[in-house]
Amino acid sequence: MESDEGSDLLGGFRFDAVAVAVVDREGLVVSWSAAAARLFGRDTREAMGVPLWELLSPPGECRSVILADTVRAGHGRAGGTAVDFGVCPVPPTGHRVVMLLPSRQAVEWAQGISFFQALFAQGRIGVGVHDRDLRLVRTNISHGMFGQPAPGPGEPWEKGLHAADADSLRALLADVLRTGVPALGAQQSLRLADAPLRRPQVASISAFRLHDGEGVPNGVVALVDNVTKQLRDQRHLALLHEAAARIGSSLDIRQTAHELADVLLTDLGSLVTVDLTEGVLAGDDPPSTLGTRTPRLTRAAVACEDSRRAEPLLGEGDTYPMLPESPQLQRVQQGHAVTMTRDEAIGALSDPRLVELLVPEGAGSLTVAPLLARGLGLGAVSVWRTERPEPLDSDELSLLSEIASRAALGIDNARRYAREHRAAVSLQERLLPRAAADIAAVEAEGIYRPATGRADIGGDWFDVVTLPSLRAALVIGDVIGHGLPATATMGRLRTAILTLADLELDPAEVLTRLDDLIQRLAAETAAEQKDAVGATCLYAVYDPVEARITLANAGTPPPVLISPDGAVSFVEAPPGPPLGVGGVPYESVTLEPEAGSVLTLYTDGLLALTEYDDELGLWRIQEGLSSSWHPGIDLRELGRRMLGELGDTQPRDDIALLMARTRVVDASHTANWQLPAAPESVAEARKLADDQLDAWGLDRLSLSTELIVSELVTNAVRYAGGPVGLRLIRDAAVLICEVSDPSNTQPRLVRAGDTDEGGRGLYIVAQCCQRWGSRYGHRGKTIWTEQSLDEQGLGFLADAWAEE
Structure with missing residues (x-):
């Protein structure tokens, strides 16, 4: 029977695309559809009574399929077009219904069905087919795939989600349905309505608009992939890279501690503190335990999203009170990271004063990781969560421990530098x-x-x-x-x-x-x-x-x-x-x-x-x-x-x-004379010196000065020649006597024997003054002596005067 009706639509499937022919027991055409007429190029009157296999090629193979008494399928060509056809007997008339479809379209339909079945059969990617009202028609999303109950047919897929996330997801699908522009890899938070603060799942959503056989939009299909772990891994890797780039940028211990706290803030917690032993801050080796023995911990850095939460707590530079023994503290001292709820942290401290100093308001959980480097415990880093109640999970705990380990090396490098720098500065200051x-x-x-x-x-x-x-x-x-x-x-x-x-x-x-x-x-x-x-x-x-x-x-x-x-x-x-x-x-x-x-x-x-x-x-x-x-x-x-x-x-x-x-010595405090190299110059030098001392009011030094001048001038006249220079310089503390001669011979202090006739001059000079020496100029030398103006420094001559 010929069918002139329009296409019957079911999604994208068109029934009028299938050519239908009815044949009798001998395979003669009894009736066929308009699609068959178009396929073979004959109307119903021309096809009536014609064996159907004669219209197909190869005729022999097609005849055996058409005349079979069971459901059969075959391939052939009709009017130059490759077709796939199926034969279905209709008892008790003996008639057979033959349905023909161009092979290309048959392959497309088969592939589409196969793809759709495979997509729904797998459980890695969620598939949701929505109608025009964005109600779920079909899905493979199972219970718990995204941390939420599985939606049922006719329900919106976002049912059970937090209102903000549900609105965002529905808006995404509605936009695809309205515009036809696909959404590719859009990230969507999936918080639950009954637990919005719980760690959310994150989905990557790709959505495409569906059309019916006439090209009219009739729904949206969404492909959903849970990328929560992938994104967390990427974020953790990025955090590790940031930690490697930022922590340890200097050899300053406190700056390194601040860098550690700043890196961990937000990604892992809302309040981060870094506590170091006092020995570390000074550059010394730390003790073997943390917090239970002196030196105590000192808060080196604080980073907080809300500074008001940190105000009542222990501040930077403050020293920790003594911490009580607890299993958690022992675990940290043994080198393990420890996670606690707020109540567990309060129980470990067991002192309201410690709780007030160390536990922030609204705290949900605490994680403490030790700072260990080269076998030394340098301190600890504490991460508080105040907005999120859940503690760090195992992945986050491993991440914190790795960052803390890297930071500990930076802190220890800064500590060792501080120790060497302190030693170098101390040595240099002493030098x-x-x-x-x-x-x-x-x-x-x-x-x-x-x-x-x-x-x-x-x-x-x-x-x-x-x-x-x-x-x-x-x-x-x-x-x-x-x-x-x-x-x-x-x-x-x-x-x-x-x-x-x-x-x-x-x-x-x-x-x-x-x-x-x-x-x-x-x-x-x-x-x-x-x-x-x-x-x-x-x-x-x-x-x-x-x-x-x-x-x-x-x-x-x-x-x-x-x-x-x-x-x-x-x-x-x-x-x-x-x-x-x-x-x-x-x-x-x-x-x-x-x-x-x-x-x-x-x-x-x-x-x-x-x-x-x-x-x-x-x-x-x-x-x-x-x-x-x-x-x-x-x-x-x-x-x-x-x-x-x-x-x-x-x-x-x-x-x-x-x-x-x-400064310049006043001219009135110096006296200079030039004397010839003659024996009489010795007496003249003594008199000149004695007169000058009398003018300066230093006559108490006359005896010692006369001895010095006499011995030095005598040596110059006897061994060096002239002219001989004599200069006296008066200072507030000393009297300086200088005798110059043209010789470059080095004077030497010797001890003369009892029978020696000479050699005692410089020995006498040395006894009469505090110190003496010689220097060389471009020509000749100068022997100088210094006598203290303090009577207690006049040596044996002062004693001799006292006896007199």
Whole structure:
């Protein structure tokens, strides 16, 4: 029977696409549909009585299928089109219904059915078919697949979800149904309506619009994948990467603790605290246990989403009270992370005062992970959850432990650096002289500022050395390298300079001998460390009697001279090579500054404040001194102001700064005479000295001074020739006597025998004064003595006078 009706629709299936023919017992066409007429190109009248197999090819195979008494299927061609057909007997008439479909369409329908069946059969991806009203028509979503009950047919899939998540999901499906634009991989939170604070499931939803046979939208299919664990793994991996990048960015213990707390905040908890032992903060090795023995824990860092929750708690820098013994604390001490509910944490503390200090308001759970590094317990990190009631699960606990382990290494590295840095600073401070010096020649002030943000301290130093005849040596230097090796080398150089200073050599000669010393040190150093042996140094000698400065430079920046009126200028001194280069001579230069001038010596760390631009650095130093200067300013204040003028930039290298204000001995406190090399000069020298002491009111020193002058002038006349120079210098504390002659012979103190006629002169001189020595000039030498103006320091002569 021919069917002229329109297509009957069921989803995307079209019945009118199937060609239907009815044949009798002999296979002759009795009737067929309009689709069959279109397929074969014949109307019903033309097809009546024609064997159907003759319209198909191959006819023989098709005939056996059509005439079979059972349901059969076959393949053939109809009007040039490949078709699949099926034959269904209709008893008792003996007629057969033959349904034909183009093979291409039959394959498509079969594949679609197979795909749809396979999709619904699997349980990994949820499938939901919705009608126009977004009611669920068919689904494979089982109970608990997304942490919620399975929806039933006719129900909305979002039934049972939290209102906000249900609205979001329904809006997603409605938008796909309205626009036809598919949603691909949209992430959707699936919180339950009866437990919105429970850890939510997250689904990846892809939705597509369905159409009927006429292309009219008639529903939406949604493919849902539970990506909760995948997203958590990705988030945990990202958190590990962030922890590796952020934690341990510096060698500061407290900053590293803050970095750890900040990384863990939000992702794992809403309040994070990091507690370290006091020994760790000081750089010492921590004790073997945490919290139960001294030193106690100290709160090093706090990170909180709501600062009001942290206000009543133990704050940063506060020391923990003694914690009671508990199984949880023992587990942490054994190196295990521990998770507790709020009630369990309160029970472990067992003291209302401890609860008030350590348990935040609204806390739901607590997780404590130890900070262990190299077998040492450095402290613990605590993660509180206040908004979410559930504690950390096993994956989050493993993540926290791994981050804590990495952070502990960073904290321990900072601790070990702090210990070495403290040792280096302590050693350097012990090796450096007192920062302030107030002597006859100069008023001096030294400032040392170590570099920040470095792993080691440097070898910069300054020194003020008191020399005979009221003179002073001013030293500034910088050893190559950092750390204890540089500090040790600095100590050796400073000791060598103190020894050379006693020889009263010319500054250029002092640097030459230091250069030789550096080369010997380099020869003793391992080959891979030779490049680290070297130093720069400036050595200056100031004579307040002659108001003269003589200096030599070995690679340091040019010194600055500030005149009493505030004029600032660089000292034009020949810049010699750094110590250790060898082969290049050093030159001395002499200045005659006004009394009250300030000589400023500094290391190159001061230039490093200006982004490695030495010219700009020198200009800024000059401007800083000019702007900070005013008459009578305290030298330490001047140094601080100058450093402040250079900005708040943290130094990349150590800075040593030495400022010395020159003084001049009043001319009335000195007396000079030149005497010929004649025997009568000895008596004349004694008289000149005695008259001068009488004029100064120091006649109590006449006897000792006469002995000193007599012996020294006698030796000069007898062994050196003339002219012989005699100079007396009066200071507030000492009387200085100097005898000069043209000889370079080194005087030596010897003990004469009982029968020796001479050799006792220097021995007598040594008994009459506090100390004595000699120095060499460009021509000849000078022997000097110092006598204390304090009567208690006059030696055996004072005793002799007392007896008289």
